[in-house]
Amino acid sequence: MKTPDRSELQPASLAELCMGYLAENPAELVSFMGYAGYDPAALRAAMGSTQLSNGLIDYFASNETILLALCANAQLKPESFMRVWHKLNPAG
Known part of the structure; x- marks a missing residue:
């Protein structure tokens, strides 16, 4: 998967x-689906939606273990991830 340009992380x-x-960690996928209330069909239908995007970012922001693993795998600073999360959740 292509890693996005860090200067314009959207x-x-x-x-x-x-x-x-x-997708590479099925146990975490199942956990996310339970957290977000998705079954497989609903998850497929939500792909590409703003609601799913925001839910994914919230899920990772609330789970330091997978946040750090994602950032390490993507060569992304956790602070960069959290800046995007903060823009979506300005009240914190």
Whole structure:
């Protein structure tokens, strides 16, 4: 998977990285689906949606272990990830 340009990290590209990580880690994918209330059909239908993108970013932001693993795999600083999350959640 192509890693996005860090200077212009956008929610959609970050969510794509998150989904790629989950696709490679089935146990985490199942955990995310339970967290977000998706079954397999609903997850497929939501692909590419803003709602799913935001949910993926929220899920990773709330789980330090997978956040750090994703960032290490994607050569991304956790601070860069959290900047995107903060833009989506300005109230924190």
